[in-house]
Amino acid sequence: MKQKYTLILVLIVIVLLAGYKLYVNKQAINRKNTPQVANNIKIPVLIDTVSEQITVSNLVKTGNVAPFQEASVSATGGGTLTKFNVELGDHVQQGQVLAQLDAGTIEINLRNSETNETKLKNDLQTYTELLNGKAATQEQVNGIRQNYLNAKSQSDQLRKQLSDTRIKAPISGIVSAKSILQGEVYSPGREIARIINLAQAKVQVFLTEKEVYRVKEGQPVKISTDVYPGQVFEGRVSFISPQSDASHSYLTEIRINNTQKAVLRSGTFVYADFSTQSQQQVLTIPREAIIESIQAPAVYILDNNRAKLRYIKVGHEIEGRVEVQEGLKKGELVVVSGQINLQDGTQVSITNAASQR
Numbered sequence: 001m002k003q004k005y006t007l008i009l010v011l012i013v014i015v016l017l018a019g020y021k022l023y024v025n026k027q028a029i030n031r032k033n034t035p036q037v038a039n040n041i042k043i044p045v046l047i048d049t050v051s052e053q054i055t056v057s058n059l060v061k062t063g064n065v066a067p068f069q070e071a072s073v074s075a076t077g078g079g080t081l082t083k084f085n086v087e088l089g090d091h092v093q094q095g096q097v098l099a100q101l102d103a104g105t106i107e108i109n110l111r112n113s114e115t116n117e118t119k120l121k122n123d124l125q126t127y128t129e130l131l132n133g134k135a136a137t138q139e140q141v142n143g144i145r146q147n148y149l150n151a152k153s154q155s156d157q158l159r160k161q162l163s164d165t166r167i168k169a170p171i172s173g174i175v176s177a178k179s180i181l182q183g184e185v186y187s188p189g190r191e192i193a194r195i196i197n198l199a200q201a202k203v204q205v206f207l208t209e210k211e212v213y214r215v216k217e218g219q220p221v222k223i224s225t226d227v228y229p230g231q232v233f234e235g236r237v238s239f240i241s242p243q244s245d246a247s248h249s250y251l252t253e254i255r256i257n258n259t260q261k262a263v264l265r266s267g268t269f270v271y272a273d274f275s276t277q278s279q280q281q282v283l284t285i286p287r288e289a290i291i292e293s294i295q296a297p298a299v300y301i302l303d304n305n306r307a308k309l310r311y312i313k314v315g316h317e318i319e320g321r322v323e324v325q326e327g328l329k330k331g332e333l334v335v336v337s338g339q340i341n342l343q344d345g346t347q348v349s350i351t352n353a354a355s356q357r
Contacts, residue, residue: 042349045338047302050328052281053318059214059274063205065264069197071171073098077164078188081180088178092169099192101165110158117155120148173197196266198258203235205272206249215240215274221254222273284321289334300342302333309344
């Protein structure tokens with residue numbers, strides 16, 4: 001019986017030892033699988049400095065030269081073209097007579113009208129004196145006065161018609177086209193010639209919606225062309241269309257002076273350089289420092305070796321860097337690489353400082 005109790009006691013001890021061993025192993029496994037809290041891990045990052053930079057706006061567009069002024073030459077009257085005083089390429093002045101229509105009939109009618117006008121004017125004077133002497137009636141004087149005024153009006157109209165037979169240049173410039181020959185019958189309103197003024201010229205370019213808000217009327221523009229290598233024409237923005245076309249482009253015109261030594265002809269392909277450099281200093285950061293979106297931009301700044309999230313307001317992009325309008329100060333350090341592993345307050349280590357500006 002005593003041996004039996006001893007055996008039972010031994011078995012109990014063995015079971016307890018086995019259970020304890022299993023418990024110890026379980027604890028060891030749990031400790032091994034439990035993540036260790038690393039209080040001293042620092043995320044490696046690259047940084048750059050918030051720096052000042054002179055603002056430069058680079059914008060070069062292609063365009064075409066157009067005449068500063070262009071006019072179609074025509075007349076209100078009709079008839080046979082008896083004389084054409086100019087040839088293609090001639091320089092003409094505003095008001096110069098370019099062509100003459102047959103005016104024979106109008107001249108005859110005008111002479112007759114002026115003769116009648118003179119007679120009625122004398123009659124009016126005579127009857128006015130007779131009225132003063134009570135030898136004529138007021139009705140007689142009134143009738144003659146009305147006839148005189150009608151004749152005078154008719155003479156004025158004929159003089160206007162005679163003047164219209166002399167077709168004059170509406171602007172100064174160069175005759176670029178002739179569309180009727182001497183001796184042809186001319187119908188009223190038909191184009192006789194075309195004149196373009198190249199003393200000044202305008203360059204026409206089309207700007208995108210993003211570009212048009214960077215350009216202002218009166219802004220200086222440098223014009224160049226392959227026709228005159230190395231030569232720059234100075235111009236200024238004279239017009240910006242208030243409305244876009246179907247492709248959301250805005251017509252913009254630059255006025256330039258045309259020199260006699262280097263004339264830019266209409267239709268010439270040119271380059272318009274709108275680039276400007278101001279003396280205003282603006283804060284900039286690398287484009288890669290920005291996280292989130294350009295509509296709600298943010299950056300991580302370095303504060304006591306910790307990354308701090310800060311939202312900012314940005315402006316134009318300048319040679320790979322972005323203008324900062326609000327949210328940062330000159331000299332602050334921003335993270336430019338490694339942001340994917342950061343949260344607000346994360347400890348960081350600088351692995352390689354970016355070049356300072």
